[in-house]
Amino acid sequence: MSSRRVFLLGGANTQFLGKGNPDYIWKNHPDFGKRENPGIEELLRAAVNETFSKLGADPEAVERGYVGNFVGELFCQQGHLGAALAGSHPALVNKPMTRTEGACASGGLALACAVDAIKAGCDVVLAAGVEVQTNESARVGADYLARASHYRRQRSIDDFTFPALFGRRTKVYREAFGVSEEEIGHVAVKAYANANKNPLAHMRARRMDLDTASGASEKNPTFLQNAEFASYIKMSDCSQVSDGASAAIIVSADGLRRLGKSEADAIEILAIGHSTASLYDDGDLSQLWTTRDAAGKCYAAAGIGARDVQVAEVHDCFTVTELLMYEALGFCEPGQGGKLAASGATRIDGRIPVNTGGGLIGFGHPVGATGVKQAVEIWRQMKGKCGDYQVTSLPSVGLTANMGGDDRTVLVTAYRNAG
């Protein structure tokens, strides 16, 4: 590949919104009936414009744009979001814009295309992601989101297809390695605790304790109809149905100079490992084999190992996924993820802080935005911008792992603090 170096200059996330967030307009909100939650166009525009203003970057300098989105056609009756990105700022009109989709990895694909564009010769590229999905019932939304699975074959597993697919994984994983429900519960407790310190997090105001997270109860029920998997997924095990957008600016060394910036303002994107499994074949469910493959490619290309990683954002679409990610990324051996979580090593003050802003469970999961949000969060941690959830010493190597579907499209990206 091209030897051109690639930098993430930075970016911005909007508030992630949905049920359970005090700002979300919903039955008991004082503004219910008076105003509406922001739509897909407003969110995209807000993330893009905040990115330009926060970074002090001239929008005229942007040469390309990519926007990750999963199912805007379904929730918002709007496809063709490249044209919405072009319409997000007057300086972007007539520039080349592309929407990427790979289910929950749609944002990671936008970043990967932006990195390719820099390697191909561009100097300043915009990568964004957006999703709105709170405007339908959970049941209708679950059907839409099932388009990330092999619908024809997998839709029928449950009305809530993805919770059931990951209930299946949880069962296989727990049986294979003897992991307890309490060990898995630590993931939810950490996610909510971190989100409680993050003003943009969907779950910034909801608490979660280990007792609640470790077993089904009236306030933390199971909800699947599928009898085999129902007991393996409780509400606290799920990421959130959120609306939100994220944007970031990717630059070459020349791009940094053109925007009046230096390497100290940015983090370097060392490598992306990108693997795509077949939609048609599930394989062994006790590990994330595609994630493992992507991580191997990333580490090899970046010239680093798992031990070098000092902060990570991983795809915790369900609690079990975070444990499986620890293992696939090499933070621990297969089957040891629960012990790693229970040890506290992945908390903000731990040895390898993971999902410091709350992850998909606490910060929220506006599907198409998530991959971009992860990169923005790593940048924020590396530059000391995380406020109440800032890690104490600035990390020099960070990692993101963005996953689409059930371990189907995976992008693992390594970053080095350039400053």
Next chain:
Amino acid sequence: MSSRRVFLLGGANTQFLGKGNPDYIWKNHPDFGKRENPGIEELLRAAVNETFSKLGADPEAVERGYVGNFVGELFCQQGHLGAALAGSHPALVNKPMTRTEGACASGGLALACAVDAIKAGCDVVLAAGVEVQTNESARVGADYLARASHYRRQRSIDDFTFPALFGRRTKVYREAFGVSEEEIGHVAVKAYANANKNPLAHMRARRMDLDTASGASEKNPTFLQNAEFASYIKMSDCSQVSDGASAAIIVSADGLRRLGKSEADAIEILAIGHSTASLYDDGDLSQLWTTRDAAGKCYAAAGIGARDVQVAEVHDCFTVTELLMYEALGFCEPGQGGKLAASGATRIDGRIPVNTGGGLIGFGHPVGATGVKQAVEIWRQMKGKCGDYQVTSLPSVGLTANMGGDDRTVLVTAYRNAG
């Protein structure tokens, strides 16, 4: 941009199928109830595998893949088609795959990403496109396809949003330049005549004469409810609602060697001009300003002019669009497209043959495949593979113009015959 040269090694199209094609399974077909038309997974697999076998290219050599698709989530309940591409051949599993979307330019975006990947350092990249859309009624399908427009603002123009938007363009264009219905009719006559020579064309068995194409009649009715635009769009003015897939292999000079090929086997991709207008602003409708912008970028980067183009595939989503394309691409002056069509200059035996296989009107328009199909068709013309619709002397410079929405996402690509 990177100075690495990029080649289109070739590709394949499936049969384009839909109502009006003798092979399409539909009420009066002898196999009705016995077998079904191919689905999105079969079509994609067929195009990919035929590409490998036809070109004698080793699938193991592929380093990346991109697949253009507009609304698989709606017609087929299937998103995440990158994973379907990975599942199309065992050698593709775990390679990086990305779905691109830009409405009817989704396939062009897949090609553009593939070209970037080569410029970034890859040597062999797969670009595919697919759409299935005949499995819903025309009215439901029109609502799905309206996601290519600014739905919130433009959906209500008519139940058939895009025919109405281009009825509006036809009215503005005819009034601005005094173009007759008969002049526009020449586009449909040429499209069907060319398709009649193309065994893969959706409309290979349907005839169209100038009398029929030049005015509404019982066999060529208008169908819009919108009173202002209804008379401007007849059935013969529309591209087809087709199912189909296309695939192509894009390579570097090293990639050619790695596959045991030489420049003589390929055509060179000189440049892509890619422009994206704002979804929110329609502007002057008498010309395709975004197409003009993309063409200008393409010609400048390729170091050629409109006069150098010897064969072209342009986006004739409606008859008027082909005339507007002639003008935006510089084949004639604004307002002179009708005269150019009537002169016969764009027929297979004309000075600048356009849409020799039938275009979107005759060959058909499986939305996500179209941009890739255009490139495959240019390659086939340049290499003398078009059989009954082959132009007499092999062109040395070719052009494609792929458009998403109403002149919103446009990719104009220039090719040089390397052999």
